Amino acid sequence: MQESELWITRIFNDRFGDLGNAALQLVGIHPQARPWANYILMQFLVFVLLVVIFAVLRARLSAANPGKLQQTFELFYGFVRGQAENQMGHSALRYLSFFGTIFIFILVSNLIGLIPVFESPTMNAPVTLGCAMATFLYYHLMGVQTHGFKYILQFMGPKWWLAFLMFPIEIVSHLARPLALTIRLFANMFAGEQVTLVFVGLTYLGVPVLFMVLHAFVSVVQAYIFMLLTMFYVGSAVSHEH
Amino acid sequence: MTKKLFFVLALMLLASCVLCAQTPGNAAPAEPFDPRPLAAGLSMAIASGLCGLGQGKAIASAVEGMGRNPGAAAVIQLAMLIGLAFVESLALFTFLIVFLFVK
Numbered sequence: 001m002q003e004s005e006l007w008i009t010r011i012f013n014d015r016f017g018d019l020g021n022a023a024l025q026l027v028g029i030h031p032q033a034r035p036w037a038n039y040i041l042m043q044f045l046v047f048v049l050l051v052v053i054f055a056v057l058r059a060r061l062s063a064a065n066p067g068k069l070q071q072t073f074e075l076f077y078g079f080v081r082g083q084a085e086n087q088m089g090h091s092a093l094r095y096l097s098f099f100g101t102i103f104i105f106i107l108v109s110n111l112i113g114l115i116p117v118f119e120s121p122t123m124n125a126p127v128t129l130g131c132a133m134a135t136f137l138y139y140h141l142m143g144v145q146t147h148g149f150k151y152i153l154q155f156m157g158p159k160w161w162l163a164f165l166m167f168p169i170e171i172v173s174h175l176a177r178p179l180a181l182t183i184r185l186f187a188n189m190f191a192g193e194q195v196t197l198v199f200v201g202l203t204y205l206g207v208p209v210l211f212m213v214l215h216a217f218v219s220v221v222q223a224y225i226f227m228l229l230t231m232f233y234v235g236s237a238v239s240h241e242h
Numbered sequence: 243m244t245k246k247l248f249f250v251l252a253l254m255l256l257a258s259c260v261l262c263a264q265t266p267g268n269a270a271p272a273e274p275f276d277p278r279p280l281a282a283g284l285s286m287a288i289a290s291g292l293c294g295l296g297q298g299k300a301i302a303s304a305v306e307g308m309g310r311n312p313g314a315a316a317v318i319q320l321a322m323l324i325g326l327a328f329v330e331s332l333a334l335f336t337f338l339i340v341f342l343f344v345k
Contacts, residue, residue, distance in 0.1 A: 183338060184327075187337060188330070190338070191337050222327065225328075
């Protein structure tokens with residue numbers, strides 16, 4: 001349900017339509033008239049932007065006199081690491097790269113929608129589903145990597161004779177996690193945009209800016225909550241308490 | 243006092259039934275009654291109202307905690323924001339359902 005095309009999408013659909021259709025046919029979708037969607041290109045844009053920023057950061061890393069970019073990212077790193085150590089204790093360092101990536105990707109994806117020419121890719125369900133499935137697969141993989149195949153014992157509950165009851169309950173609650181992650185992020189971003197659009201049609205020129213400020217705040221909070229929940233799930237998957 | 247109030251309200255209800263009666267034939271709708279916008283409005287109202295109550299409770303206990311222990315204000319504020327975002331997301335699930343099922 002793509003209402004209007006951004007200028008990037010129009011360029012890609014006009015010039016590179018065949019490339020898009022070839023990519024779609026790899027997964028078995030029939031060729032369409034204008035295959036590139038807004039959110040695919042906005043995701044690529046966020047990806048390219050982040051790779052460029054981090055490449056520049058890496059080139060300018062210096063322990064003796066850090067520049068402004070390095071100090072900004074040291075703040076990010078300190079924040080993510082502090083939160084991870086709160087949630088998971090000292091084994092958090094192994095998983096920091098995933099947490100930081102998820103946080104920065106979702107934060108930049110959310111905030112890029114505030115710029116008038118661009119659109120938040122996280123405003124569309126497939127993108128947030130991708131992030132949630134990445135988290136889901138990651139914490140199960142980390143659980144199996146830590147515990148081996150005894151990871152399945154975590155689903156059995158505390159007593160062996162309760163396992164037949166605990167197993168379906170645990171399966172359902174584990175499946176509800178990516179569902180909730182997807183819908184929480186998607187609905188927050190979608191609702192923020194819709195509310196701003198409604199008020200653009202209703203009131204004077206500058207009033208919807210208040211809703212955009214609220215949307216910016218909600219973007220940051222939702223990115224933080226996604227990261228926090230990821231840490232909690234990874235923490236509970238690799239914990240050695242049982 | 244309350245009995246009189248209820249009596250007056252019951253009379254008004256009866257009167258409205260009598261006054262809003264229509265002769266059949268000039269009020270036959272061309273298409274059947276579509277309940278979806280009404281359901282959308284009501285469900286969103288209920289979700290937002292209950293979300294407001296829940297968030298109010300969260301903020302109330304957070305602010306009381308900050309008053310009792312001003313040194314822990316930063317941690318309490320963080321926990322309050324996380325709790326608010328979780329309750330907000332429940333109301334937004336309803337918003338999403340409204341957008342999916344009402345044209």
